[in-house]
Amino acid sequence: MDIIEVNEIKDLESYRNDWNRLLSVTPGGSFFQSLDWLAIYWQHFHEKQYLRVFVVRDANEVTGIVPLCVRRIKTKLGSCSILTYPFDDWGSYYGPVSADPETTLKVALDLIQASQQDWDLIDLRCVDTDGFDAGATERAMDASNLSCKKFEWDQTAYVDLNQDWDTYLAGRSGKARQTYLRAEKRVAKEGEIEFMRYRPRGEEYGDGDPRRDLYEICEAIARQSWQGNSTTGTTLTHEKVAQFFRDTHESAARFGAVDLNLLYLSGKPAAFNYNYIYQGRVYSLRMGFDPAVSNKGLGRLLMGRMIRNSMEIGDQLLDIGPGSLDAKKYWYTSVESSYRYVHYSQVSKMAKVLQTSSRIADWCRDRFMHDLENEKQDSGHSSFSASRH
Template identity: 75%
Template sequence: MSGPNLDIIEINEINGLVQICNDWNRLLAVTPGGNFFQSFNWLKVYWQHFHQKQFLRVFVVREAGEVTGIVPLCVRRIKTKMGTCSILTYPFDDWGSFYGPVSANPEATLNCVLKYVQQTQRDWDLIDLRCVDTDGFDGGATERALDAAGLACAKFEWSQTYYVDLQQNWDDYLATRSGKARQTFRRAEKRVAEEGTVEYLRYRPRGEKCGESDPRWDLYDTCEEIASSSWQGSSTTGTTLSYEDVAQYFRDTHESAARFGSVDLNLLYLSGQPAAFIYNYVYQGIVYSLRMGFNPDVSNKGLGRLLMGQMLRDSMERGDRIYDIGPGSPDAKKYWYTSVENSYRYVHYSSESKKAKMLQISNRIASWYRRDKQDHQQNSLSSKETQTSVSG
């Protein structure tokens, strides 16, 4: 992606992106592993709620007048052990698992933008690209783009998320689960059914392009009420559907996702009473689990397990591809996931920033220390194994 017909424009106001909304949607549809968080619909709501202390820098790549790629970035101030630094990063904040350029060719798009960024006035100390699925849909594109742009970078593990492969039938999937997992699910099926009539509801509107954009606030409110009734009602993490500080963000995103065709709302009723919910976003067969919960006042005999199983089976029958259960809480997800996926962080330290240089040196020393400590532990373990072998 280069040549005399190539140009890049930078947009710094969220409302200025409306003019490329159709191009954004077109490109997202062909982006490898594209997800709802990479949509303009999501970014607009995110920026409305969390734009404070951030400066928007969205780069639009055009070739012969046609938009071929979009790289949403922002400049943000963060605290480090060397003081406050400015980073050029994705406007994402780990709301989902992965993020990246919007393009059929993310590597070429990102490479063009990175070269362009170096020619503009520097307002950052670090380029800090987070939540990159190097081993998945990204396939190393980010690393290669940075290298081709002449931007030496350090690679760090960032997070882990848990996938369920939905491209199989339910019986085959269940057969791969542990005996305890199968037993736990079947016990939940039986015990909940003994308490009353079970009804499963899934609401997945296809979006305003298909004439289906009703947010069904009655269903969303039910999810919120269940969250309030569960342990989440007293949570202080600030991330649950019912938490006051982010509740409006979630509601605004729900409305936007309904218009975009990315709402995937699952409810379980027991004898007519709302009992459990799983709220997801979906895009092109990739389902991301945002929040889930159950009402212990209705039952505490496996509502969450039952709903998860029914939802996964329905997804398999629908032809969904991947269920991303999200990061964290591996013990709660161990019965369900089929693979663990890593996300990575790529950091380039500006040679023109003293803070960046100091931070780079500090990180290298810390990395050497960790590596030395790991080698020492490994050598100690090997020595003990050798001694045990000899003694035996």
């Protein structure tokens, strides 16, 4: 095997066909791992980041790609450089693009250690250890003799779409079923309901029209929803990311990854659910409804109609995204954790400071839990009895 490092986004274009081929066999591969997504992301957010993409070859055939970048971040102890995925938590999970992520990552990590270090930490985030990754990241780091600490990073809600709608609905809680069915009835009383879904197959099939008119409808609804007043900087129409989302929409349409869902009430656009799709796996990016059209459960109604339609057309999995699990509890069938793997550089002074601080924090937490347990025992409460109250 040999490996090539690429540092300019334009130089990756020559690997586009290999990238697309490998993505199609990557366990759990997503649009976020495509060159199409990376190119737009890098165009908008490349400042203060340095691209390091590793292309692994075996007998002159490209067998894997590891997209990484060096990013400067601030900590309480000062600024440091991390070698991480160029991802920024836009989706749920990330990792190497390869049919064999473990071997691909190990080869890249071996070269990273042998080359001049421009990082304080290797910080691989959004790794679904218990899912598609299946422990590949941890094994690759072990095989490369990179000691690491593992932290839980986030939790993502899934809907298993490999079932029929009636079975799925019957498996929801009584309150969840009642809430959804009530939304169907209440909205139907206000006018005619129309659900539409736009999913172009991509330029490869002569079907890459982004339908800007439909996307603009999503934006218009978002402005009327709670997103219009949001200050998070991540909503569909926020000035910091609105153009990024628009450009990504164009790219996703060409790639065949757009999944745009709209709900109309008496002919008026009422709610949207904007997603990306790749190989039957749907990622729910943003959603919203216009309260001026109706406040009788438009969002719930659209979500239900979308899930039902996905089951009917053969989609496999709906990723509702990380966080806000309480708001998604009526829908998901499982919750999966993502993890973060951190390796501290052996030559960086900042890494040593951060590692020492981490050890002190771990000791303090362990000490606190030990003292808390002693306190419970002294007061006559065991851990078991305390946990039940």
